[in-house]
Amino acid sequence: MSATAGSVRPVAVATSVAAVLTTLAGMGLSLPPLRVLIEQSMVWHMLVQMPLLVLAGWCAAAAWAPARGLRWNRYGLSGFMLAQCIAAYWMIPALVDRAVVLPSADAAKLATLWLAGLALRLGYVQAPPLVQLFFIGYGLPMMAWLGLYLASTDLRLCNAYSLESQTRAGWGLVGLAAALGMAWLLGHVGKGATRLTGQVIAVDDDFTAARPLVK
Amino acid sequence: MNTEARDPLHGLAGTFAVCLSVLAVGLTAIFQATAGGTAFTTETLRRTAVEQAPVAVPDYPVVDAQGQTHSLRSLLGKGARVVIVDFVYTRCTTLCLAMGTVFQQLQAQIVEQGLQERVGLLSISFDPLQDQPPALAAYAERMRMQPALWQLVSLRSDADRRRLLDSFGIMVVPAPLGEFEHNAALHIVSPQGQLVRILGPGDGDVSLELARSLAAVPQPSGAQ
Numbered sequence: 001m002s003a004t005a006g007s008v009r010p011v012a013v014a015t016s017v018a019a020v021l022t023t024l025a026g027m028g029l030s031l032p033p034l035r036v037l038i039e040q041s042m043v044w045h046m047l048v049q050m051p052l053l054v055l056a057g058w059c060a061a062a063a064w065a066p067a068r069g070l071r072w073n074r075y076g077l078s079g080f081m082l083a084q085c086i087a088a089y090w091m092i093p094a095l096v097d098r099a100v101v102l103p104s105a106d107a108a109k110l111a112t113l114w115l116a117g118l119a120l121r122l123g124y125v126q127a128p129p130l131v132q133l134f135f136i137g138y139g140l141p142m143m144a145w146l147g148l149y150l151a152s153t154d155l156r157l158c159n160a161y162s163l164e165s166q167t168r169a170g171w172g173l174v175g176l177a178a179a180l181g182m183a184w185l186l187g188h189v190g191k192g193a194t195r196l197t198g199q200v201i202a203v204d205d206d207f208t209a210a211r212p213l214v215k
Numbered sequence: 216m217n218t219e220a221r222d223p224l225h226g227l228a229g230t231f232a233v234c235l236s237v238l239a240v241g242l243t244a245i246f247q248a249t250a251g252g253t254a255f256t257t258e259t260l261r262r263t264a265v266e267q268a269p270v271a272v273p274d275y276p277v278v279d280a281q282g283q284t285h286s287l288r289s290l291l292g293k294g295a296r297v298v299i300v301d302f303v304y305t306r307c308t309t310l311c312l313a314m315g316t317v318f319q320q321l322q323a324q325i326v327e328q329g330l331q332e333r334v335g336l337l338s339i340s341f342d343p344l345q346d347q348p349p350a351l352a353a354y355a356e357r358m359r360m361q362p363a364l365w366q367l368v369s370l371r372s373d374a375d376r377r378r379l380l381d382s383f384g385i386m387v388v389p390a391p392l393g394e395f396e397h398n399a400a401l402h403i404v405s406p407q408g409q410l411v412r413i414l415g416p417g418d419g420d421v422s423l424e425l426a427r428s429l430a431a432v433p434q435p436s437g438a439q
Contacts, residue, residue, distance in 0.1 A: 040388075040389075071226060071229060071230075072229045072230055072232075072233045073230060073233070074226055074227055074230040075227075075230070077230050077231075077234050078230055078233040078234050078237065081233075081234045081237045081238060082237045082241075085238065085240070085241025085242075085244075086241070088241070088245065089244060089245055089248070092248065092249060092255050093255060093256045093257070094249065094254065094255055094256050094257045094259075094260050095248055097256075097257040097386075098248075098257075101386075155256075156258075156396065156398070157255075157256050158256070158257070159257045159258060159386040159388075159398045160257075160386055160388060161388060162388050162389075162391075162396045163390075164390065164391060
């Protein structure tokens, strides 16, 4: 919990609480008695547990990561890259199956998706909008494309789930991608459209002003 | 202001190094998990794995439609026959019904081409609770199975069923209306009892061709 000048900031407390709760919920879904949910439903697995774990890592970074930018993460590139790699890995149907069947793969899933959330947040806060747009601009379409494919194919791509479950998860992924895209856009509309382009030029000023590397 | 503000590329080398390392590790992990980027589903991975390294089919007691107990191996290694195996449950109204049609066509082709001594068919039920001998007999009747050519068996116990499905890599999941969904495929088992190839449900012709060529290879003084 971060305290400034002796007083505890309510936002920081709320984020810390959210980080703990989402972590517990995300991990709890891999243990009995809740495990049956992710074993039987692709929606619970890919649209509840996986996003919860990412959200948990995100909240943890928001609550506890130092505010100053990291040297090896300029423009948030490293954070985005790590999050993207982990997300791509867990979108592969064979690996979703593995996480259902193999406890070791499931443990790896819990750890890496949490880490992906953390990395995403560290990337996001250090990235200018253009870099954000670049990663979001291919990450979310990738998710939506996978969703459409899951929803429209007659092939069962995961041996662990029924076709019906796969179809629902597919539409869910499309919805999630759309919702995340809208959320990102709305977050920037508030700041004004000019800032989106304006900041591209003044990227570094903003970067150093917000998080000075050298005091 | 510091140098960072004046030169936007300052200090990017470290970030690029980290990014490339992350990308290399990520791609390696994905490459390894997908058989070199060729198999993105468990089903393709299973087929690739068997094609590269045949698996010995384990032996369990099975019951046929007459209620007689056999060992699975005795049904597979009979004579010098290659056996095409599929997994079914007799209440099925969806995919196994399609599989049943494929097997019916295979049966007709085997008879037509006079391959009875070289290629056999075996359907294994993964629902030992429901598929007792009477249910098997009814299904055999419905499918017009020729017992010498196409056999239908069920396992004795749930534990055996689990182990056999695991060895073949079959996952059965409950589906709406009390049905099951499972990865349907044609499994080619050599006269030595080795699972050598797995083909898609639509590859009946290919499987027969393959079974015929496997059976054509002279076996050193024959299996049993």
